[in-house]
Amino acid sequence: MVTEIKQSFLPAVIGWFQKKPIFRILFLVGPVGLWLGVFLLLPLLALLLYSFWTHGPGGAVIPVLTLENYTRFFTTAIYPRILLRSFNVGLQTTLLCLILAYPVAYYLANRRRDSTTLVFLLLVPFWTSYLIRIFSWMLILMEKGVINSTLLKLGLIDEPLRLLFTPLAVIIGMTYSGLPFMILPIYAVLQGIDRDLVQAAKSLGANNLQAFREVTLPLSLPGVMAGCVIVFIQGAGNFLAPAILGGTGADLMANVIANRFLQTFNWPFGSALAIIFLVAMLGFLVIVNRFIALEDIYGPNK
DSSP states (O other): OOOHHHHHHHHHHHHHHHHHHHHHHHHHHHHHHHIIIIIIIHHHHHHHHTTTTOOOOOOEEEEEEEEOHHHHHHTHHHHHHHHHHHHHHHHOOOOOOHHEEEEEEEEHHTOOOHOOOOOHHHHGGGGGHHHHHHHHHHHHTTTTTHHHHEEEEESOOOOOOTTTSHHHHHHHHHHHHHHHHHHHHHHHHHHHHHHHHHHHHOOOTTOOOHHHIIIIHHHHHHHHHHHHHHHHHHHHHHHHIIIIIIIIGGOOHHHHHHHHHSSSSOOOHHHHHHHHHHHHHHHHHHHHHSOOHHHSOOOOOO
């Protein structure tokens, strides 16, 4: 009896879902949409609401609508300057990652036999905590760290260089953390390029450099753009590297936002800074999309 019910019930349910595509879509997408709505959309809406409320004494949040939090950002010179610094650091990190990552990705893509092993070895260090990896750079960059000790022993410098707690230290730490996110998209695109196209260019008289410039480089641009977008967003919004390696003089927007929430307890102003930073990042993506469509970066729907 139970078997007969199952045999008649399951086909009926499947047939009903096939006739009602909207329910099939809700069944497949609903859990993800619910998750994003609860843990992404609702917090953003709460952040937006808080940004228009008033900061009271003792860190109290008074539900009185005001534009003071936004006008404070635009009328105080330091906050736009920090926003520009965040974008500047993100751009520097992206450019440095691209210069270092492209040759590595190109080498991995042309090592057909052991490329998987090399990619695995590339990712192994990044299985450890990001916090531990940032602290390890303190040991490398500090006054008696690895770099200064090596340079002193080689006689290249007479006194230790000031590397730690500088903007350079922030760039180094963020470049280190962003390299895999630049290497892997470029490697994936380069690996998918048809080698017959390169051979065809060479058969028509192109040398290795010309074949690379005319065939490989243009076809790898989607991977380059994808890596640049990921690294820039990660770099401009980084918190730990500026806080640990840069000291107080290298704060980025993420550090300022965190300080407003955790130190001054000015949640409305911290929320306004977060919303402004989010809008600025979305503006960056819009600008990128004007030059190269994001659907072309991540692949058009077939």
